[in-house]
Amino acid sequence: EMCIRDRYLPWLWVFLAAVSHVLLAEAFTWLLIYRTEGYKKLKGNIDRLNRKLEKRKDAPTALQTQKNHAKKVKALQGSLQEVKDALTMHKIKSDFVIYGILFVFALFILYPLFEGIPVAKLPFEPISWLRFLTHRNLRGDDYTCLLYTSPSPRDRQKS
Numbered sequence: 001e002m003c004i005r006d007r008y009l010p011w012l013w014v015f016l017a018a019v020s021h022v023l024l025a026e027a028f029t030w031l032l033i034y035r036t037e038g039y040k041k042l043k044g045n046i047d048r049l050n051r052k053l054e055k056r057k058d059a060p061t062a063l064q065t066q067k068n069h070a071k072k073v074k075a076l077q078g079s080l081q082e083v084k085d086a087l088t089m090h091k092i093k094s095d096f097v098i099y100g101i102l103f104v105f106a107l108f109i110l111y112p113l114f115e116g117i118p119v120a121k122l123p124f125e126p127i128s129w130l131r132f133l134t135h136r137n138l139r140g141d142d143y144t145c146l147l148y149t150s151p152s153p154r155d156r157q158k159s
Helices: 004-034 037-058 066-114 128-134 153-158
Strands: 118-121 145-147
Touching: 004 066, 037 066
Parallel strands: none
Antiparallel strands: 118 145
């Protein structure tokens, strides 16, 4: 029979790995995105355009300048959307790099630790073409046991 330490230790490692992965991702995000000049400049532009837009919307307009006012508001909204899109693209590029690096790091550190150890029990049996992912290197025919899995270069070399 499995002792308590052997039964819960993999769960603890999975939990600690997930928490450390999130903390590392947030630290890298702060380091590589939020404290950069590009991000600060884009964020400042968004704040400035938001303030301008609110002032423009709240300003009373005469009937003859109402059309001109609507054009200016629409132009400000377009500028604001462009800056927001630029900020989103800046974050997406950085997030792609950060999470890509962390995924590879987790892949090579965590996969060997949990090779052949079920880390969860699924409430259903996976469809047949996914079983090779969920049940790889596990003994037995209980396909509801889930293996910590990620594609690894070792698997490509074996096939």
